[in-house]
Amino acid sequence: MQQTFRLVIDCPDQVGLVAAVSQFLATQNATITEANHHTDLQTGRFFMRHEISANSVKLTIDSFKQAFAPIAEKFDMNWKIADSHQKQKMVLLASHESHCLMDLLHRWHSGELQCDIPCIIANHPQMKQFADWHNIPFHWVNFKDQPKEQAFAEVERLIEAYQADLTVLARFMQIVPDHLCQKLAGKAINIHHSFLPSFAGAKPYQQAYERGVKLIGATCHYVTSDLDEGPIIEQEVMRISHSDSAADMVRKGKNCEKTALANGVRYHLEDRVIIHHNKTVVFA
Amino acid sequence: MQQTFRLVIDCPDQVGLVAAVSQFLATQNATITEANHHTDLQTGRFFMRHEISANSVKLTIDSFKQAFAPIAEKFDMNWKIADSHQKQKMVLLASHESHCLMDLLHRWHSGELQCDIPCIIANHPQMKQFADWHNIPFHWVNFKDQPKEQAFAEVERLIEAYQADLTVLARFMQIVPDHLCQKLAGKAINIHHSFLPSFAGAKPYQQAYERGVKLIGATCHYVTSDLDEGPIIEQEVMRISHSDSAADMVRKGKNCEKTALANGVRYHLEDRVIIHHNKTVVFA
Amino acid sequence: MQQTFRLVIDCPDQVGLVAAVSQFLATQNATITEANHHTDLQTGRFFMRHEISANSVKLTIDSFKQAFAPIAEKFDMNWKIADSHQKQKMVLLASHESHCLMDLLHRWHSGELQCDIPCIIANHPQMKQFADWHNIPFHWVNFKDQPKEQAFAEVERLIEAYQADLTVLARFMQIVPDHLCQKLAGKAINIHHSFLPSFAGAKPYQQAYERGVKLIGATCHYVTSDLDEGPIIEQEVMRISHSDSAADMVRKGKNCEKTALANGVRYHLEDRVIIHHNKTVVFA
Amino acid sequence: MQQTFRLVIDCPDQVGLVAAVSQFLATQNATITEANHHTDLQTGRFFMRHEISANSVKLTIDSFKQAFAPIAEKFDMNWKIADSHQKQKMVLLASHESHCLMDLLHRWHSGELQCDIPCIIANHPQMKQFADWHNIPFHWVNFKDQPKEQAFAEVERLIEAYQADLTVLARFMQIVPDHLCQKLAGKAINIHHSFLPSFAGAKPYQQAYERGVKLIGATCHYVTSDLDEGPIIEQEVMRISHSDSAADMVRKGKNCEKTALANGVRYHLEDRVIIHHNKTVVFA
Incomplete structure (x- = not known):
């Protein structure tokens, strides 16, 4: 099994959100192997999951967390990053x-x-x-x-x-x-x-x-x-x-x-x- | 559409029931094109449906009813015979x-x-x-x-x-x-x-x-x-x-x-x- | 039916692609009502569809096309933008x-x-x-x-x-x-x-x-x-x-x-x- | 598991066939727990399966075979009788x-x-x-x-x-x-x-x-x-x-x-x- 990181997010929907997350991932050179988005139009909540090839980024799970935290805070995210190798x-x-x-x-x-x-x-x-x-x-x-x-x-x-x-x-x-x-x-x-x-x-x-x-x-x-x-x-x-x-x-x-x-x-x-x-x- | 008679029966299950019905049909020279049986083992009720080629029997719906009535009575049947051409x-x-x-x-x-x-x-x-x-x-x-x-x-x-x-x-x-x-x-x-x-x-x-x-x-x-x-x-x-x-x-x-x-x-x-x-x- | 624009893209996969598209959409103030991504890992081709609330952007279909063209060219995209009201x-x-x-x-x-x-x-x-x-x-x-x-x-x-x-x-x-x-x-x-x-x-x-x-x-x-x-x-x-x-x-x-x-x-x-x-x- | 006999038959379709089989079963006092019929109208072949409560009949599998053989022969049947307890x-x-x-x-x-x-x-x-x-x-x-x-x-x-x-x-x-x-x-x-x-x-x-x-x-x-x-x-x-x-x-x-x-x-x-x-x- 190839190692992947899974970034899972839900937060209030707003313009610029996806751009901020994908810009962050691009900066880390992340190869995205799977991406899913969903907007609940009734409650205005946004849901997102990215599966990222762990080899493609230079971050560990911990440094990823640290680097991503400011974006998460800015957009009031409920989020986690999981490592497929940490069972x-x-x-x-x-x-x-x-x-x-x-x-x-x-x-x-x-x-x-x-x-x-x-x-x-x-x-x-x-x-x-x-x-x-x-x-x-x-x-x-x-x-x-x-x-x-x-x-x-x-x-x-x-x-x-x-x-x-x-x-x-x-x-x-x-x-x-x-x-x-x-x-x-x-x-x-x-x-x-x-x-x-x-x-x-x-x-x-x-x-x-x-x-x-x-x-x-x-x-x-x-x-x-x-x-x-x-x-x-x-x-x-x-x-x-x-x-x-x-x-x-x-x-x-x-x-x-x-x-x-x-x-x-x-x-x-x-x-x-x-x-x-x-x-x-x-x-x- | 080929004309068929449909004989639909439900009654208390008992030995000899199917034999009586199929004997009756054989006597009338009935070609059976479809037959289904079901016994509800919990309630002991028996269900049966026959589709018969109308050409194969010499009976009309009415004479069929008359001829079948004694069997129906004997086995306490809830029954009907329908003609596919009587829409x-x-x-x-x-x-x-x-x-x-x-x-x-x-x-x-x-x-x-x-x-x-x-x-x-x-x-x-x-x-x-x-x-x-x-x-x-x-x-x-x-x-x-x-x-x-x-x-x-x-x-x-x-x-x-x-x-x-x-x-x-x-x-x-x-x-x-x-x-x-x-x-x-x-x-x-x-x-x-x-x-x-x-x-x-x-x-x-x-x-x-x-x-x-x-x-x-x-x-x-x-x-x-x-x-x-x-x-x-x-x-x-x-x-x-x-x-x-x-x-x-x-x-x-x-x-x-x-x-x-x-x-x-x-x-x-x-x-x-x-x-x-x-x-x-x-x-x- | 609410009017939407549908941006449909396929192109060679590469880092920065999603960031570029979502940055463009954010700049246009686009409200994304539906987004789908797919990467064909065998051929390295990327597929993306966005449904955008037409009211949220100030662009017409034509000005959208013009504005997006440089990104499309940069990433060698096969793409189209469709207007749900142009049946x-x-x-x-x-x-x-x-x-x-x-x-x-x-x-x-x-x-x-x-x-x-x-x-x-x-x-x-x-x-x-x-x-x-x-x-x-x-x-x-x-x-x-x-x-x-x-x-x-x-x-x-x-x-x-x-x-x-x-x-x-x-x-x-x-x-x-x-x-x-x-x-x-x-x-x-x-x-x-x-x-x-x-x-x-x-x-x-x-x-x-x-x-x-x-x-x-x-x-x-x-x-x-x-x-x-x-x-x-x-x-x-x-x-x-x-x-x-x-x-x-x-x-x-x-x-x-x-x-x-x-x-x-x-x-x-x-x-x-x-x-x-x-x-x-x-x-x- | 209640013991059952399974009588499985296929043969050329003809009038009187079902009557003969069900008459035989009735004579043996057989309680039928499941019965299925099918006529292939294209080839004129008839298929039938009965599941019989073994307790209800006085026959063994062997005596059943012997008793049923004449009917099977008369209607040119391909047939078998199986005992659910003979795994x-x-x-x-x-x-x-x-x-x-x-x-x-x-x-x-x-x-x-x-x-x-x-x-x-x-x-x-x-x-x-x-x-x-x-x-x-x-x-x-x-x-x-x-x-x-x-x-x-x-x-x-x-x-x-x-x-x-x-x-x-x-x-x-x-x-x-x-x-x-x-x-x-x-x-x-x-x-x-x-x-x-x-x-x-x-x-x-x-x-x-x-x-x-x-x-x-x-x-x-x-x-x-x-x-x-x-x-x-x-x-x-x-x-x-x-x-x-x-x-x-x-x-x-x-x-x-x-x-x-x-x-x-x-x-x-x-x-x-x-x-x-x-x-x-x-x-x-």
């Missing part, structure tokens, strides 16, 4: 359904997801086999024989201990407590097995079966205190018919879940997602 | 948005929808141009200058006068009163511009825009007293992104609306839909 | 299949396609009814009772007489002669009823039926001398099964054809397509 | 690309694919890790240091030794010799990484990149002597754009490959596929 630490939370966990692990194993996985945390001990095979530390947190509060305190302690940059709930199926949601704001991703906002909450496939919809889906979103209400990153759907039982839907839906979660996680890890209020800009 | 009368209700109306009219004009269109009813006078071009009687019902109740009484009178077999709300955008919904139960189809159950009610594209979903859609369903809650016949979705404004969604969504409505209507006209509680079996 | 003239070529023609006309009628339609040319006289209803001059060119060469000479004369900016073959079904293809290079769009490169040439649905594919499609592409080999703008597909006859495929495929053609044409009219060798960059 | 033996052939292998293994591990996997054969030794983890015998056949003919002789010997009912080429990437294709006719499934018939042969993603298509895909088909020309079971596609490099296409296409292969294999294992000339009837 994020992604902690995985799993339950007894293994398809999303396995899918993420295999994509990571084959180089599709650029990150480190410092540990897997699960509320079922069987998931250990998947962790072991990938030589990833595994922590079983018992949610049955202790109060949920206590179990989540353990989860929280582990996330901190492993210094997670991103926490992914790969069909974790436990409602994360408020204060932890807030603590992980913008840094925790969930997969819900319906095309939200339809069928939020428990047993979405059963709900879909009962309503008689002709499409089922999955939604990858940031975790917030309001269950299944966070900013949506990615959604997938697939066609079903009267001949599909709720069990068939579960089987078919797994394909949606895996794809939506994998894409959402990859977009996040590649700094392609900017959260704006309760929505996302995704420079896919 | 249903489809009344169209329209408002100021013309894309669904135009799409249905062109499909009908080109022979894709096998039905008669005895009249178009609209709450906007401009739709007359579309009706005139197709030589279809047009009725403008003024919903602005008279109470809605009175306007709907006129709509109801027209539907009756034209002996509609099917009433299609092609983006009609008026909430049909309860008693009319009940009167038209199973014989009125609506297109809603969202993937229900998400974004029921008014301004679904605006709702979708605000929620930040990554897919928009349309739902074709039977009209019931509960707004946007009727049995779903067909749904379509398409991908959108942050760069789509609510206006872009409207434009894109029209493609979903046209396709979902056209398919739903065609399935109904070809006797491919069986309503079961609040769901549909669609032998597409 | 392109789109000539439609049609045959006996009317679905694409009708679809384009209705989208144009409802404001989805920003262009003028100076005339419709067809090799079947029945299409006149569609033209008349929209008050568009209609020309029937008889392809049966005269040599094809002569018929195409008439088509060519009409395209010239009406000063077409874009010629759209809406299921025209006649092979355009070489010299005319070359004359209309980059200014003529065709819809082919298969997902090219599969099933080029005649009777693609029959070919698809015989091969037993599980998906059918349509391809919108620029016309070139090599039949069905031109740069692809847009493609659509849909699922089929063994139960679909070749006739069913024709019916289903029409939905793909209409959508792919309408999108391709709209992208072209909004200056969103840049041809690069035999491929397209589409800033959709 | 097929599926041998997997793999190369260095692991995504399809892993995906099939995980679906099998989680019960989605009802079969036994007696062994994995690969031409790269690294695949052993996947086999080991699932406790499946692994055989590395060296394709580099011996003539291909010899290597394939070893593959053939293994397929025979393990009594494979089905051989799946999970991105095996070696051209199977003619005589082996013929030997495995209807019992070997391949995944090709394009939407066939487009881009048959080597490097389909590179071909797709060069042609500039807007959709890529994957095709699951039976292996025949004509490379990539066998009967298609399932196809998947996904949208791409100019911004996708050939490498991006590889990454995106893997999702299509996994889904198409998994579905195709499942259909085959559940006796849902009937080959008819060079096409398939798939009762999905």
Whole structure:
């Protein structure tokens, strides 16, 4: 993988903004390999992402930060610069359904997801086999024989201990407590097995079966205190018919879940997602 | 179009049922061009549709009915036999948005929808141009200058006068009163511009825009007293992104609306839909 | 529709290029409503499209051209600036299949396609009814009772007489002669009823039926001398099964054809397509 | 999993055929949980699949065969009866690309694919890790240091030794010799990484990149002597754009490959596929 720097910006839109940023990049001799712009015409907010060949500039990440700071201040930017070689630490939370966990692990194993996985945390001990095979530390947190509060305190302690940059709930199926949601704001991703906002909450496939919809889906979103209400990153759907039982839907839906979660996680890890209020800009 | 008879049945499932029906058809020398079966394992109900080459049997529709009646009674069937040459009368209700109306009219004009269109009813006078071009009687019902109740009484009178077999709300955008919904139960189809159950009610594209979903859609369903809650016949979705404004969604969504409505209507006209509680079996 | 200027550029990639363009735009006080960049890393070519609020700049199209010319020259740009209020003239070529023609006309009628339609040319006289209803001059060119060469000479004369900016073959079904293809290079769009490169040439649905594919499609592409080999703008597909006859495929495929053609044409009219060798960059 | 018998038939269509089969089933007191019929109107061939609750009939598979044989003979049927509890033996052939292998293994591990996997054969030794983890015998056949003919002789010997009912080429990437294709006719499934018939042969993603298509895909088909020309079971596609490099296409296409292969294999294992000339009837 060629090393790149990713400059991600959002700020109030104004004339001269793009000129200032591109002038800065030209001065640094930066070769831009990918550039995306978006103006939200309703709120007047501007969003920008540049991927820059690291070899082309003489700056390190730190000197880049210093050099760019005055422009950022002038235009009141919310911004970051990320180095593709400084991999994020992604902690995985799993339950007894293994398809999303396995899918993420295999994509990571084959180089599709650029990150480190410092540990897997699960509320079922069987998931250990998947962790072991990938030589990833595994922590079983018992949610049955202790109060949920206590179990989540353990989860929280582990996330901190492993210094997670991103926490992914790969069909974790436990409602994360408020204060932890807030603590992980913008840094925790969930997969819900319906095309939200339809069928939020428990047993979405059963709900879909009962309503008689002709499409089922999955939604990858940031975790917030309001269950299944966070900013949506990615959604997938697939066609079903009267001949599909709720069990068939579960089987078919797994394909949606895996794809939506994998894409959402990859977009996040590649700094392609900017959260704006309760929505996302995704420079896919 | 080759003439066919369509035998559509639903009844409690039991051993010997299919044998009795197919034995009957064989005795009549019926060439079956299409056959579909479905058993709802949860409710134990059985659904069946046969399309039979009319030339192959010596029966008329009426003598067929008489001959089949004892079997239907024995197995407690809900059933009908339809003749593809006896076209249903489809009344169209329209408002100021013309894309669904135009799409249905062109499909009908080109022979894709096998039905008669005895009249178009609209709450906007401009739709007359579309009706005139197709030589279809047009009725403008003024919903602005008279109470809605009175306007709907006129709509109801027209539907009756034209002996509609099917009433299609092609983006009609008026909430049909309860008693009319009940009167038209199973014989009125609506297109809603969202993937229900998400974004029921008014301004679904605006709702979708605000929620930040990554897919928009349309739902074709039977009209019931509960707004946007009727049995779903067909749904379509398409991908959108942050760069789509609510206006872009409207434009894109029209493609979903046209396709979902056209398919739903065609399935109904070809006797491919069986309503079961609040769901549909669609032998597409 | 708010008036916009569209600045579309392609040129060899180099450092300072974006800075120069955005500096120029900032100097003109331009409010950028949409911006898209693409670098083809294989060929080192850069592509850029800006949509600018016309009100925000003090330049007319002509003074803009003059002011921008030195930058364009410096960076060896292939470029144009278009005014959204100077509508392109789109000539439609049609045959006996009317679905694409009708679809384009209705989208144009409802404001989805920003262009003028100076005339419709067809090799079947029945299409006149569609033209008349929209008050568009209609020309029937008889392809049966005269040599094809002569018929195409008439088509060519009409395209010239009406000063077409874009010629759209809406299921025209006649092979355009070489010299005319070359004359209309980059200014003529065709819809082919298969997902090219599969099933080029005649009777693609029959070919698809015989091969037993599980998906059918349509391809919108620029016309070139090599039949069905031109740069692809847009493609659509849909699922089929063994139960679909070749006739069913024709019916289903029409939905793909209409959508792919309408999108391709709209992208072209909004200056969103840049041809690069035999491929397209589409800033959709 | 509830035990079922699957009765799969194809034969010349004629009146009385369905009556005879369903009469037979009724006499055996068979509860039919799923039934599918198809008539190919062009060739006059009839296809039928029944899934029967094994508990409902008093017959064993063997006595069923005996009892049904006279009917089969009378109607000149090509037929089989399969017991869902007699799992097929599926041998997997793999190369260095692991995504399809892993995906099939995980679906099998989680019960989605009802079969036994007696062994994995690969031409790269690294695949052993996947086999080991699932406790499946692994055989590395060296394709580099011996003539291909010899290597394939070893593959053939293994397929025979393990009594494979089905051989799946999970991105095996070696051209199977003619005589082996013929030997495995209807019992070997391949995944090709394009939407066939487009881009048959080597490097389909590179071909797709060069042609500039807007959709890529994957095709699951039976292996025949004509490379990539066998009967298609399932196809998947996904949208791409100019911004996708050939490498991006590889990454995106893997999702299509996994889904198409998994579905195709499942259909085959559940006796849902009937080959008819060079096409398939798939009762999905």
